[in-house]
Amino acid sequence: MGRRSVSRISRRLRPVRRDGFLKTVLDNGLTVVLKEQHHAPVVTFWVWYRVGSRDEPTGLTGISHWVEHMLFKGTPTYPKGTLDRLISREGGAWNGFTWLDFTTYFETLPSDRWTIAPEIEADRMTKALFHPKEVEAERTVILSERHGAENNPLFLLSEQVQALAFQAHPYGHEVIGWPGDLQTMTREDLYRHYRTYYAPNNATVVAVGDFRIPEALRVIERAFGRIRPVPEIPRLQVVEPPQRGERRVVVEGEGNTAYLEIAYHVPEATHPDFMPLVILNAVLAGSGSLSFSGGTSNKTSRLYRALVETQIAADVGSSLIPTVDPFLYSLTVTLQPGRRPEEAEAIIDAEIQRLHSELIRPEEFEKALKQARADFAYSSESVTNQGFWYGWSEIFADYTWFETYLEHLAQVTPEDVQRVARTYLTRANRTVGWYLPRTS
Numbered sequence: 453m454g455r456r457s458v459s460r461i462s463r464r465l466r467p468v469r470r471d472g473f474l475k476t477v478l479d480n481g482l483t484v485v486l487k488e489q490h491h492a493p494v495v496t497f498w499v500w501y502r503v504g505s506r507d508e509p510t511g512l513t514g515i516s517h518w519v520e521h522m523l524f525k526g527t528p529t530y531p532k533g534t535l536d537r538l539i540s541r542e543g544g545a546w547n548g549f550t551w552l553d554f555t556t557y558f559e560t561l562p563s564d565r566w567t568i569a570p571e572i573e574a575d576r577m578t579k580a581l582f583h584p585k586e587v588e589a590e591r592t593v594i595l596s597e598r599h600g601a602e603n604n605p606l607f608l609l610s611e612q613v614q615a616l617a618f619q620a621h622p623y624g625h626e627v628i629g630w631p632g633d634l635q636t637m638t639r640e641d642l643y644r645h646y647r648t649y650y651a652p653n654n655a656t657v658v659a660v661g662d663f664r665i666p667e668a669l670r671v672i673e674r675a676f677g678r679i680r681p682v683p684e685i686p687r688l689q690v691v692e693p694p695q696r697g698e699r700r701v702v703v704e705g706e707g708n709t710a711y712l713e714i715a716y717h718v719p720e721a722t723h724p725d726f727m728p729l730v731i732l733n734a735v736l737a738g739s740g741s742l743s744f745s746g747g748t749s750n751k752t753s754r755l756y757r758a759l760v761e762t763q764i765a766a767d768v769g770s771s772l773i774p775t776v777d778p779f780l781y782s783l784t785v786t787l788q789p790g791r792r793p794e795e796a797e798a799i800i801d802a803e804i805q806r807l808h809s810e811l812i813r814p815e816e817f818e819k820a821l822k823q824a825r826a827d828f829a830y831s832s833e834s835v836t837n838q839g840f841w842y843g844w845s846e847i848f849a850d851y852t853w854f855e856t857y858l859e860h861l862a863q864v865t866p867e868d869v870q871r872v873a874r875t876y877l878t879r880a881n882r883t884v885g886w887y888l889p890r891t892s
Contacts, residue, residue, distance in 0.1 A: 474665050475851060478673060481653025481681045485842050485851055486668050487660040489835050495566035495661030496839035498558040499573045500847060502656075503649035504551050505627045506776065507688055513622075514629015515637060515645050517550040518594055522642060523557065524548070525586045527579040532586075535572060542568070545836075550627055553776045554847045555649075560836045563662035570657070570675035577650050578679055587639045595635070598628050605705055605887045606713075606784065612701045613713050613885035614780070621692040623779055653681035658843040661835045692717075692778065699883040704890045709766075711887035712785040712793040714800060718876050721774030721848045725875070727860045728868040729772055729781060732877075734820035734827075735812055735869065736803065737770035737783060752819065754806075755783070758799050764791050776848045781876070793886040807873035812866045824861055 467476035472488040504516050526532035539546050544561035557576070559569035601607040611626050618624030628634075657676070659668055695717060719725050738750020750756050750768070759765035767786040773779055785796045812820070832838055832854075845854040 472665070474669065476669070478652065478677055480677065480679060481651075482672075482676050482679075483656040483846065484669065484672055485656060485658045485846060486663075486665050487658075487838065487842065488663065488665060489661050489838070492835070493563040493662050494560060494835055495563045495569075495659060495663055496558060496560040496836045497566060497569035497573070498556055498658040498839045498843045499577070500554055500556045500656045500658070500843040501649055502553070502654050502685075502847060503555055503645075504553045505625060505629075506552050506622050507649070507686075508622055508625070508629070509688065511633055512629075512637060512641060512645070513625045513633045514594070514627070515633075515641060516555050516649075517627050517629065518590065518634070518637065519642055519646050519650075520548050520550045520555050520557075521590050521594065522582055522586065522646070523576050523580050525583065525590070526581055527575050528581070529575045529579060530572065538568070552623060552627065552773075552779070554844070556840075556843060558836070558839060560839075566659075566661065566663065567671045570672050573657070574675040574679060577652070577655070577676070580646060580650075582639055582643045582646065584639050587642060591634065591637075594628065595631065598631060598634065601628065605703075605707055605709065605711055606786075608705055609703050609711050609713050609885045609887040610782075610784075612703050613715050613782070613883050616699050616701050616885075617695075617715050617717065617780055617883040618692055621690045621777065622688060623692075623775070623777065648682070649685065651682040651685070652676055652679050654685050656843055656846045658839050658846070660839040660842065690777075695881055695883075698879045701883070701885045703885065703887045705887060707889050708789055710787040710791065710793055710889060712787065712796045712800075713782055713885040713887075714797070714882055715780040715782040715885075716876050716878075716882045717778060718772070718781040719778050720776060721853065723778075725868075725872050726774070728864050728872040729876070730824050730861065731817070731820050731864050732807070732869045732873055733770050733772050733781065734824045735816060736807070737768060738823065754803050755785075755800065758803055759785060759796055763788055764795055764799065774844070774848050774853075793888075797884065804873065804877045807870060807877065811870055814866070817866050817869070821861065821864070825858060828857055828861075 467474060474486045476484050478484065505513070508515055526534065535546070539559060542561055542565045544559055546559040548557035557573060559572065561569060614626065615624050657672060718729055735754060737755050738753030755768045759768050764787065765785045766788050769784045771782040783800060787793065787796060832841055841854040842851050845851050
């Protein structure tokens with residue numbers, strides 16, 4: 453898959469302090485980000501681990517997601533089921549999820565009870581049990597989750613497109629992993645992964661809400677400060693080779709509906725071209741990218757008007773995700789009954805050619821910029837969502853990526869959008885997938 457490098461404990465960073473905000477690093481390497489927010493008596497607490505599906509070699513795909521599941525199976529301090537009852541009794545919510553570059557867990561609680569969250573997460577950082585019976589039970593759960601996803605044609609299509617788009621980088625497999633790996637992984641594999649990556653010097657904790665920073669820092673230091681760092685954190689270092697021509701895949705399956713996905717290689721989140729791509733997407737496909745929980749509509753986008761309003765497609769969507777390494781910008785179309793993918797593909801090609809050849813009109817550009825700002829606003833209005841964005845930004849960049857997002861968006865010009873369209877939205881740089889209903 454690629455060579456492994458080793459991350460060692462970084463030197464302690466100089467704290468970043470300003471009114472109502474602190475970023476610092478504890479002596480054991482744990483990064484701490486604290487943001488006071490006093491408009492509601494609520495605190496959200498997140499712990500982020502720099503391990504996701506990108507860290508999984510062939511044979512162990514899906515292991516990060518499986519380890520995440522196991523951290524809900526109890527510790528000696530909090531046996532299985534204890535935390536559900538505890539957090540529910542306090543009027544809180546909690547969850548965890550795994551993605552390409554990270555695994556994260558959070559609790560959102562009333563501000564007079566939030567200090568149980570660092571205690572819970574410090575305990576789970578080192579004391580998860582991984583009982584063999586629970587491992588086997590969870591194998592069944594995850595395989596069932598996988599089989600359920602396979603009932604969705606869009607999952608099947610996206611998985612094949614992603615696998616074909618990446619020939620070397622582990623971004624080429626879905627977070628849930630390949631079925632064969634899920635069937636053969638052992639308890640020892642899972643526990644080794646946990647002990648390798650779940651360490652303070654591979655983690656960031658984020659708290660946002662109704663607290664005072666000095667007290668919050670003391671709470672976090674008390675919970676996590678005695679946990680020892682690990683001396684070495686292995687990293688898969690893989691550079692995806694340039695794509696030298698269009699790639700295509702056809703998936704056949706059940707149903708009466710055809711689907712189309714077109715995925716273009718695009719840069720990582722910290723690249724200067726990422727923000728122009730955000731605006732490009734707003735013009736082309738509308739809201740729904742960047743994992744924002746957007747409340748805006750894509751009905752004024754070019755592809756909605758060209759595909760949905762003409763009754764060729766029932767829906768059109770897009771995905772542009774901030775990542776550590778270069779990933780994909782994807783367009784997905786759900787065809788109307790009787791329509792075929794090549795019809796939608798020809799229309800998408802024509803719209804992309806327009807982006808190549810014509811500057812976006814000022815009024816359309818301003819509308820797209822307004823929509824991108826609105827998506828951002830919807831995604832960051834709650835303390836829980838702010839905790840999410842501060843933490844995720846620390847994974848692929850740092851907290852300033854989130855804080856300066858609107859500022860950088862405002863610097864994008866129509867010329868920038870045309871340039872990135874010409875650079876990345878090309879046939880040689882894309883993978884095209886068709887899902888066709890199987891005919892008997």
